[in-house]
Amino acid sequence: MSRETALPPVESALHENILVLTLNNPPVNALSVEVRCALLAAIDSAADNPAVEALLLVGAERHFCGGADIREFGQTPQPPALPDVVKRIEDSAKPVVAAIQGVALGGGLEIALAAHYRVALSGARLGLPEVLLGLLPGAGGTQRLPRLIGAQAALELMLSGRQLNAEEALKLGLVDHVGEADQALIAGLAYSRQLLAKGGGVRRTRDAQALSEQETQRAAIEAARQQVAQKSRGLLSPQHIIQAVETALDHAFEDGLREERRLFLECLDSPQRTGLVHAFFAEREVLKAPETRAAMPRPLDQVGVVGGGTMGAGIAVAALDAGLLVTLIERDQPALARGCENIEKVYDALISKGRLSAAEKNATLERLSASTDYQTLDQADLVIEAVFEDMAAKQAVFAELDRVCKAGAVLASNTSYLDINLIADSLSRPSDVIGLHFFSPANIMKLLEIVVPDKVAPEVVATAFALAKKLRKVPVRAGVCDGFIGNRILAVYRQAADHMMEDGASPYQIDQALRDFGFPMGPFQVADLAGGDIGWATRQRKAATRDPRARYVQIADRLCERGWFGQKTGRGYYLYAQGPRSASQDPEVLAIIDTERARAGITPRVFSNPEILRRYMAAMINEGANVVHEGIALRPLDVDITFIHGYGFPRHRGGPLKYADQYGLPQVLADIREFAEEDPLFWTASPLLVQLVERGENFDSLNHSH
Numbered sequence: 001m002s003r004e005t006a007l008p009p010v011e012s013a014l015h016e017n018i019l020v021l022t023l024n025n026p027p028v029n030a031l032s033v034e035v036r037c038a039l040l041a042a043i044d045s046a047a048d049n050p051a052v053e054a055l056l057l058v059g060a061e062r063h064f065c066g067g068a069d070i071r072e073f074g075q076t077p078q079p080p081a082l083p084d085v086v087k088r089i090e091d092s093a094k095p096v097v098a099a100i101q102g103v104a105l106g107g108g109l110e111i112a113l114a115a116h117y118r119v120a121l122s123g124a125r126l127g128l129p130e131v132l133l134g135l136l137p138g139a140g141g142t143q144r145l146p147r148l149i150g151a152q153a154a155l156e157l158m159l160s161g162r163q164l165n166a167e168e169a170l171k172l173g174l175v176d177h178v179g180e181a182d183q184a185l186i187a188g189l190a191y192s193r194q195l196l197a198k199g200g201g202v203r204r205t206r207d208a209q210a211l212s213e214q215e216t217q218r219a220a221i222e223a224a225r226q227q228v229a230q231k232s233r234g235l236l237s238p239q240h241i242i243q244a245v246e247t248a249l250d251h252a253f254e255d256g257l258r259e260e261r262r263l264f265l266e267c268l269d270s271p272q273r274t275g276l277v278h279a280f281f282a283e284r285e286v287l288k289a290p291e292t293r294a295a296m297p298r299p300l301d302q303v304g305v306v307g308g309g310t311m312g313a314g315i316a317v318a319a320l321d322a323g324l325l326v327t328l329i330e331r332d333q334p335a336l337a338r339g340c341e342n343i344e345k346v347y348d349a350l351i352s353k354g355r356l357s358a359a360e361k362n363a364t365l366e367r368l369s370a371s372t373d374y375q376t377l378d379q380a381d382l383v384i385e386a387v388f389e390d391m392a393a394k395q396a397v398f399a400e401l402d403r404v405c406k407a408g409a410v411l412a413s414n415t416s417y418l419d420i421n422l423i424a425d426s427l428s429r430p431s432d433v434i435g436l437h438f439f440s441p442a443n444i445m446k447l448l449e450i451v452v453p454d455k456v457a458p459e460v461v462a463t464a465f466a467l468a469k470k471l472r473k474v475p476v477r478a479g480v481c482d483g484f485i486g487n488r489i490l491a492v493y494r495q496a497a498d499h500m501m502e503d504g505a506s507p508y509q510i511d512q513a514l515r516d517f518g519f520p521m522g523p524f525q526v527a528d529l530a531g532g533d534i535g536w537a538t539r540q541r542k543a544a545t546r547d548p549r550a551r552y553v554q555i556a557d558r559l560c561e562r563g564w565f566g567q568k569t570g571r572g573y574y575l576y577a578q579g580p581r582s583a584s585q586d587p588e589v590l591a592i593i594d595t596e597r598a599r600a601g602i603t604p605r606v607f608s609n610p611e612i613l614r615r616y617m618a619a620m621i622n623e624g625a626n627v628v629h630e631g632i633a634l635r636p637l638d639v640d641i642t643f644i645h646g647y648g649f650p651r652h653r654g655g656p657l658k659y660a661d662q663y664g665l666p667q668v669l670a671d672i673r674e675f676a677e678e679d680p681l682f683w684t685a686s687p688l689l690v691q692l693v694e695r696g697e698n699f700d701s702l703n704h705s706h
Contacts, residue, residue, distance in 0.1 A: 008038060009023075009025055009035045010041075011060075012045075017054065018192050019056070021055060023059045023064070026061060027063070029059040030071075031067065031108070035069075036085050039089075040080050040088055044088070047092065047093065052094060054097065055096045056096075058099050059100075059101070059184065064098070064099070064101060064103065064104040064124070065108025065111060070281075074277075082107050083140060083257070086114040089114040089115060090206065094202070095116050095117065095200060095202055098115035099179070100118065100126065101183070103127075103163075104120075105127050105129055107137075110141045113145060116205075119191045121178070121183075122165075122167070124165070126163060126169050126175075127157065128157055131158060131160075131238060132161040132280070134267055136267055142158065142248065143244070145158070146210065146245050147206060147208040147210055148174060149210055150210040151221050152220035155245055159224060159238050218249065224242050235272065236272050237273075240263040243263060271653075274654065275651070276651060276652050278640070283641060285635070286637065289465065292465050294462075295461070299381050302324065302325045303327070303382050303383070304383035305319070305327070305328050305329070305386060306387060307329075307339075307387040307388075308330050309342070310342065312384075313339060313345075313346065314441045315384055316339075316343050317347075317443035318438075320365070322470040327371065327377060332372055336372055339370065344365070346443060348361075380405060389537070395423060395426050410434060410464070414436055414438050415435060417538060420434070420435040420480050421454055421455075430456075431460065433453060433455075434461065435449070435450070436450060436451070436467070437478075437486075439646045445645070447474055447646035449475075449478045449484050450464045451480060451484050481627075481632050482542075485632060489643075492619050494535075495682065498555065498556070499679070501593060502593070502596060503607070504602075510523065513609040513616075514613070514616065518652065526648075527566060527573065528566030528573055528574055528576075529567055532565040547681070550681055551682060554596060555596050558595075559572060617660075620656045621659075624639045625688040626686045626688070628688055635702055635703045636699035636700065636703055639657050640654060640657050641655065643655050665692055666693050
């Protein structure tokens with residue numbers, strides 16, 4: 001019989017005069033309907049039991065409570081509702097102590113807040129991360145937490161979704177004591193006995209007085225409101241959290257609970273919540289690839305990086321931060337010195353921001369060695385090539401790696417576009433070759449496209465996923481094609497943006513329309529940041545194979561011919577007179593665009609912002625559908641996660657294909673067919689999109705077929 005069926009959802013055991021209630025729903029004791037029912041019943045029975053003088057809440061095994069049961073997400077709520085359970089705990093006439101080990105998150109922390117006293121073990125993590133799912137704490141968290149620790153600390157915790165450790169929680173007054181024991185039961189019983197010995201009675205969180213200094217609290221709420229307006233523009237749940245805390249300041253507790261419930265239900269019904277929940281589950285699902293189920297990863301302790309430019313240095317930093325031994329290879333001593341300097345710069349910047357000490361930097365760099373001799377890679381478990389995006393250059397590096405690396409070493413290329421199969425086929429060990437496409441800056445950006453060539457061994461793919469975990473990256477499995485998942489789709493929607501620019505929309509209007517949708521930057525700002533020369537080189541590489549019937553907008557080429565490559569040259573689509581942060585519109589660029597329109601025989605027309613968005617998204621969705629249709633992406637959710645973590649797609653919209661489902665696939669197809677009347681070659685509907693519309697299905701229906 002399994003543990004789950006053998007034990008009740010809440011176990012009751014009387015330890016002398018203290019009733020211990022153990023939440024038992026492994027692995028994190030989530031608050032399923034069974035747990036809620038059992039908890040309510042146990043508290044009610046304790047009220048009538050004269051042998052019970054106090055109650056102690058603990059979690060089975062390693063955790064107190066991880067919050068709501070994610071299996072109930074999207075289901076019709078079953079009574080009792082969590083707010084009712086929480087109220088019953090707080091209303092208990094006998095003292096209730098919560099002893100926290102492991103996590104107390106979301107509803108788990110709200111249960112602890114309803115208890116009259118809180119003990120945490122060292123190593124415990126406490127937080128209210130609902131904002132990350134487009135929600136707010138809905139069981140009194142927005143009302144009890146500010147009353148206990150003040151508006152500023154409560155808002156910081158709820159708006160960031162971050163987790164506090166036990167020591168921070170004690171300092172804030174969120175917990176009363178940090179227990180020394182290694183078990184919550186022991187620490188909780190010891191504290192409860194002390195409490196009873198001192199005559200400590202019921203002390204309800206709703207009566208705590210941290211909000212009494214009205215002016216200070218109001219200033220904190222106003223500061224949070226301004227910060228959210230800047231950082232989380234257009235997001236519903238952060239604004240609602242602030243509103244709920246303001247209600248806690250201005251109204252009686254019961255009124256505050258009613259307002260919290262109203263705001264919670266508004267968030268629950270919001271498409272933002274749907275998008276954020278999709279992203280949450282999709283991030284777990286991308287870790288599942290056929291190869292990770294079929295094979296074990298190879299050992300992974302020593303890593304080589306060939307190339308010390310911006311990309312190679314960022315990859316080396318990511319590997320060093322993960323505790324790996326790193327060897328950097330460059331072609332000559334001056335290049336090697338520059339590479340080491342690029343790595344040091346990253347750590348020096350962290351020191352200047354106070355996020356790292358000089359001693360920590362030195363300790364990290366002890367794991368770095370640098371050389372111009374490939375032979376020093378003979379013990380590396382995995383080597384990542386990060387040289388210039390040129391097939392001949394990359395093949396030359398791989399020939400050296402083939403010669404010096406030990407049997408079983410994984411040989412990876414950080415290419416953005418090139419055919420990994422061609423690299424693999426030039427070696428004596430094609431089964432060891434894989435693509436690892438990092439995004440710049442590689443030590444910060446979360447996305448890692450794992451590009452799977454034809455002949456690769458399954459354990460090499462599994463090793464790449466294991467590396468992603470060590471580096472704290474979000475891995476997405478991609479097939480081989482020009483640009484893989486992200487850059488292939490980017491090339492298409494970027495063309496759609498260029499067409500609109502040539503047809504009459506300014507690059508500045510297009511960028512603004514996409515920022516309004518939720519992207520941090522528009523496509524022309526992104527081009528200036530990445531450097532126009534990279535896209536120019538790609539266009540030149542593809543020129544010979546370009547379909548002569550396809551529309552080709554030359555505006556970007558005109559800028560590159562002038563040496564205007566974006567931020568690094570002080571001008572691109574924008575002018576950067578005072579450095580990278582000082583982008584301003586450039587009349588000369590608008591003049592070049594006018595000249596190009598005249599050359600192409602185009603009479604410019606006016607675009608509305610909604611039309612810009614409609615065309616841009618239709619191009620992105622359509623190519624996303626092609627990528628899934630061809631098996632380059634395993635599932636639609638892989639496209640969504642690629643765009644959320646690599647291309648600034650607004651997380652609350654769930655990714656381009658989730659957005660398409662919410663917008664409606666029949667409408668996407670109708671848009672594409674409308675645009676095809678003027679350019680049928682560019683606007684060819686994806687066969688997958690057509691099939692889904694004919695079957696009355698959506699992209700999400702394909703996420704569960706693997």
